[in-house]
Amino acid sequence: MSLPERLGRLRRIDRIGAGGFATVWLYHDDELDSPVAVKALADNWAQRTDVCDRFLEEARILRRADSDHVVRVYDIGEADGTPYFVMSYADRGSVADLLADGPVPPEQVVDLLTQAGEGVAVLHRHGIIHRDIKPQNLLLRSTPDGGVRVLVADLGVAKAMLHASGLTQVVGTPSYMAPEQATGIGLDLRADVHALGAVGYHLLTGRLVRDGGIGALATPVLPPAPSRVAPVPASYDAVLLRALAPDPADRWPDAPSFTAALRAAAAGEAPEPAGVERPGIGPVLLWSLLVLVVCFGAAYGLTTLLQ
Structure with missing residues (x-):
């Protein structure tokens, strides 16, 4: 559908792209002098x-997320019976555009995935599994200081975790999706961890984690370590391969754990195992005091006994 030349104060400029369910257009807000x-x-x-409901639910999820x-x-609105919603304009394209020139430098990959991980973590806190994270759905927008901000987009296939256990429809992009998405069984946020890992692997190596369609997920195997197929520091190998583990139980438990491990790898540090916390100074002191009390009591009792 070609949207009207004007939507209220918005003036149509061009078509950005089209997919199976929707088309995205560039408009200009003349009053605020801003593209949308x-x-x-x-x-x-x-x-x-049912499709209209899912489309509008995507808008509601994005609105609730309210994240950078x-x-x-x-x-949101409707033009000639067709629903639409107005959203952020990503003037720098998407992460997919960065792959046109081959692998992306590791430090840039870490920055991109850290930002994407923050967006994914926000969705997870709202009970949403994205289920289709891929380079095309990670948009890039200029920041006032000349930097680039990553925006997680396209939640058309997202579904509340509360209902994910009853999911039967297979959705996602096979090259990035977690193996369990092909079976239609219940999912959790580790499916998105796998997808982030697959994006990271593609960015670092210029190669997909796997080729083929849904059938390639029937017997999933880990790809070669990144350092074996591209000039990537070996410190990234274990971090990426853990994110891509076929069994969700073997992956990083959430997006923040994965991106923290990536940053540690970039700094040349060994990532700390997920779920393991270093004891704080308070527990250490309490334990030391307890040991001293027990030792003192034992010594005192022995002295009394010998008198």
Whole structure:
């Protein structure tokens, strides 16, 4: 569908892209002098109530997230029976564009994945599994200081964790999706950890974790270590391969754990095992005092006995 030339104070500029369910357009807010993106549901789906509901639920999820690393939604509406929502415009394209010139430098990959991980963690705190994290869904937007901000986008296949255990529809992109997504069994946030790892592997090596369709997920295997296929420091190998483990129980437990391990690898440090916390000074002191009391009591008792 070609949206109208004007949507209220918004003026249509160009079409950004189109997919199976929706088309995204670039508009300009003349009053605020700012570009925005408008996502409109495709004509052939606009009459399907269930699809419209899912489309609007995506807008609601993005609105609730309200994060610097998740696409923000500013408004929703309807044009000639077709629902749309107004959202952030990513003027630098997507992470997929960075792969046009081959592998991305490790320090840049760590920055990109750390930002993406922050956005994914926000969605997880809201009970949402993205389920289709890939370079095309990690948008890039310029910042006032000349930097680049990563925005997690396209939640069209996202679903609340509360209902994920009953999921039967296979969704996602096979080259990045977790093996358990192909079986239709219950998912948790570690499916998104796998996808982040797959994106990181692709960025670092220029190679996909796996080729082929859904069938390639039936007997998943780990890819070669990144340092074996590209000039990548070996410190990244264990971190990436753990994120890509076929069994969710063997992966990093969440996005922050994974990205923290990546930063440690970049600094040449051995990542601390997930779920293991270093004891604070308080518990150490209490334990030491307890040992001293026991030793003192034993010595005192022995002295009394010998008198």
